[in-house]
Amino acid sequence: MKNFLAxxxxxxxxxxxxxxMAVFGLAHAKEDPINLFIQPGYFVSPETLEALKAKWGxxxxxxxxxxxxxxxxxRGDLGESVQQQRPVTTIVGEKWGATFQLAIVAWIFGTVxxxxxxxxxxLQRGRVVDYLARGVALFGQTLPAFWIGLVGIWIFAVWxxxxxxxxxxxxLxxxxxxxxxxxxxxxxxxxxMAGYMRITRSAMLEVLDSEYIKLARAKGVSNRMVVWKHAFRNALIQPLTIATLLLAGFMDGAVLVEVIFAWPGVGRVAVEAVNQNDFMLITGTVFIFTFLYLIMSLVADLLYTVADPRIRLS
Incomplete structure (x- = not known):
């Protein structure tokens, strides 16, 4: 267990x-970031340019x-926004509550x-319920989110x-x-939700067709015990991976959803930073997004040890 955690x-x-290194390198890959601060059509004297370079290091x-x-x-210092002249941590902190609330609600909806x-x-493989569930998953993974959002606005808000x-x-x-x-x-x-459904179904079918499940049924173990204790627990690793990474993605700010519905969250802040060429705000938010993904990946690894003792003992 200690070796695994280490x-x-x-x-x-x-x-x-x-x-x-990737975030910093991409920010400097095309040109000097100082050029992002200069609006087209405006003249900046060499002295002012040098002062700006010194200010931003x-x-x-x-x-x-x-x-x-x-x-x-x-140290937690993400710099100062060029456009707003405020610390990036303050700007992100003001918007994080809205993003976190929406992320938790959407994550619970997709998971449950x-x-x-x-x-x-x-469990209903090849039956009507199975085909209906697979149809829901098919539409969920093929229909673009922006299209679903616009159609939802037209039906439930306009019509x-x-x-x-x-x-x-x-x-309110x-x-x-x-x-x-x-x-x-x-x-x-x-x-x-569609991704959960497809991955959980595939994992459950693989486990249900395994030899030890057939042996448990042959011993007379009840169907409920077979499904929930033996099959579901062994099929849980793949949904756990999806669950933790999805939560990280939601907390990073669902850019598309926040823009469509004017949601005052971190994703919308990131879009505005790109539009305004706010170098410090862009790098700060991207670094936070990356850090969250790594933390949630570590949480997923820890949850593996709970779901599967073989990982804990390896």
Whole structure:
């Protein structure tokens, strides 16, 4: 167990180091980042340009720039937004609550619908329920999220007038505020729900066809015990991987959903930073996204040891 955790921690640290180099390198790959701060058509004197470079630390050698940037990141200093003249941590912190709330709701929706559908589909293989569940998964994985969002707005907001489509309803009573979550949650959770269903179904079918399941049935073990204790637990590793990484992706900010529904979250902030050429805000948010993915990957590895004792003992 200790060796397993040590390997995973070392791997996470190395991945974070490589990811930080990639983020920094991509930001400097095309041209000097100082050019992003200069609007087309405006003249900037050489003295002003040098002052800006000194302010943002772009007058130092590239290796020293990286070490300074990485050291600040490790201390939690993500720099200062060029456009807003405020710390990146403050900007992201103000938007994180909205993203986290939507992420949790969408993650719960996708998990509690997709995994049970996958189990039912596997147990009802070749029957009507199986075909219906597979049809839902097919549409969920093929229909683009932006199309689902726009169609949902047209049906439930424009045509029926049931649901709002702008913002998250801050300051409204609970039930009215909950309506603001319905469409973003459905659009954000629809695709992951389909992915859960397909992966869970495949994993369950593979386990149900294994020899030890046939042996358990031959011994007279009840169907409920076979499904939930033997089959589902051994098929849980693949859905666990999807669950943790999906939660990380949701917390990173569902860019498309936040833009369509004007959701005041981190994903929308990242889009605005790209549009405004806000170098420090872009690198800061990307680094946070990467860090979250690595943390959730480590959590997934730890959950493996709970689901499968063979990993814990290896």
């Amino acid at each position: 390997r995973r921690l070392i791997f996470s640290v190395l991945s974070l180091f490589i990811a930080s 772009l007058d130092k050698p590239l290796a020293l720039q990286y070490l300074t940037w990485a050291g600040n990141m490790l 619908t997709g995994i049970p559908l996958g189990i039912i589909s596997a 029926l007038g049931w649901l709002p489509v702008f913002g998250r309803g801050e300051g 009573p609970f039930w009215q505020q909950a309506k603001h979550y319905v469409l973003p949650t459905l659009v954000l959770g629809w695709g992951p």
